Amino acid sequence: MIDEILGKARLNEGYVVELTRSLVKVPSVNPPGDESEIALLVGEELEKIGFKVNYVEPSPKRVNVVATLKGEGDGKTLLFNGHLDVVPPGNLENWSFDPFGAVVKDGRIYGRGACDMKGAIAAFIGAMKSMVDANIALKGDVIIHAVADEETGGKFGTGYLVEKGYAKADGAVVGEGSVFNRIICLRPAVRGLCWIELETKGKAAHASKPWAGVNAVLHMAMILSALKDFKLKCPPHKYLPAPTISPGTIIRGGVKTNVIPDRCIAHLDVRINPGLNDKLVLEQLNNLFNVLREKEPSFSVSMKILNYAPPAEIPEDSELIQYAKWAVKYVTGEELKLKAGYGSNDSQFLINRAKIPTICGFGPGDHQLGNAHGPDENVSIDILNAFTKIYSLLVYKFTTSS
Template identity: 35%
Template structure:
């Protein structure tokens, strides 16, 4: 049955590529146009494939598409998780072609979201269609969640689905984020957690010609973030060789002041923190309080605090877990070589799903090394799309099985 499905994908790959192009052509930037139009295009693709779906729109234009393909059983099975939003394209003059007019050059499809991750979403849907068109009856169901908001924290997409008990109780899940490395397909089973720290500084307004009468919140913020940069300590433990080490970046965003000739009364800065198991929100906030207190001991006018506004857990699946084994088997059937597990940076919605069930962190088309994820001239390989569609179809068959013929 595997070969029948892979032959279907090979023969009909043009349809897959056209579906990717249709999705990439839609501006679904977050923040910006958001996901609604891309969700409508995906619904058209699913309708044409004969796959049932529903939509979830908790806020205007914030749409997730939830598709399913039935089976004899109603529990277990497989969940495909991907996202429809993309990051803004940035300076358009830096693109060799319009980011929302996809072009194929030298075997690669260029456009914003081609790798991250409309290529993966299209490959999910095409793999489901290939299984359906091959007339294979599954023992267990297959689900596709093409969600909103992954690029801005996932709170309007996967997190809301979890909070509303809309994640099915499957045997395993995957996020279709890019996990090809210089042309070699791989499995990503770990990712660091992610936390956002908000640093606030308060001062006293005054006329800028009389700075001694005010307290400059921006200047004091500068003292605080330099102190954090110099003295903040993160654990050096390594729980798994493929788990990215914790990192921090302070001052990734900063805003303060309301007018050039007013001493600023308030300033706010953000700190990005990537976490490993064992790190806690309480210990991080305690360390930051200690650093700020030391700054105050030198500059008594400093009035600042640092608090965690978001804390998402790291993900760590073992090499011999069911999800990793099945993921590897599906790739090997598709391309003929045994894949390895690799490390990649960045977080995916797997960090949420793994609180409920095993979910591969990244398992999909797009080259993590040459695909320019979030950069100019983002692209995905045509053959990479085809190979991953085959792997997804194989994964459906491997996890969901085939009913016995009567």
């Protein structure tokens, strides 16, 4: 059975490469965000294999594909999740290739989204096509969510599908890149993110008499430089890098050259691990601000959370991880390593809100060589083909297990 599946997956290698290229050629750039064309392409491909396809559009042009292939028994349901949107290509002068040309060179496909993460979506589809081509009768259902809006937080994508009850499964795989310098790994956890707006308040005055005012920009500068070396207290995690703070990713203050600014706004990007949450982050920052206030009594600062996504993780002994280890060993002969990346992703919705055991990242994108979000983004064709096989074995094992 397994060798029949792998035989079909080998025959589908060219199909997966061409499908990845077709997906890269559709510029589903977010912002502004328009997944309508690419969703249709993915939906039509899934229909050809036998999936029942629904399009869910929470806002005009923000289209999610929700596709189901029904199993013939009472096996478990597996959900694959991948995002259709990509970040803008940035400065074209830094690219050696057309970002939407999907050029193939030296065993790699180049273009925006090749690594993050259209290759994974093509591999999901290739894996399912191989199952169907091999006439495998699945016991459980397979659901594919090809979603909108991951790159700007997911409220029109996975967040919406979870909120509306579309995400129901016994296990899920988010196909975000998990290859580190050509080595296939699995991401069992993701950091959470907490975006904070700080506001300092001062007192406006004529700038020719600086002592008459309170300069809110200077107070903000004091905070931002204190934050540069500030470490959030958090229990260490076996895989995730320690929490980070990037202070002053946006800053606004002052209205005129000769007026002492009475207000300054700055944003912080904070990434956290299990053991921390938004409230604890605010508490620790407040303690720091209290120390600053002792030095500078006129100091006034407030904080507002702009966006919060908690960290998420799957237990290491979960069935899905055991099957993934087996599938990688079978296909590549290598032992699968668990390793975490720096970013946050849609798995937090599936784990924290839909309560589905979810692999936070398991896909062909390479963290060192793939250049996700940068120029000359690419994916290795060999690794893409390996993932098509790995996904098909994972589906087989999970949906037929009891």
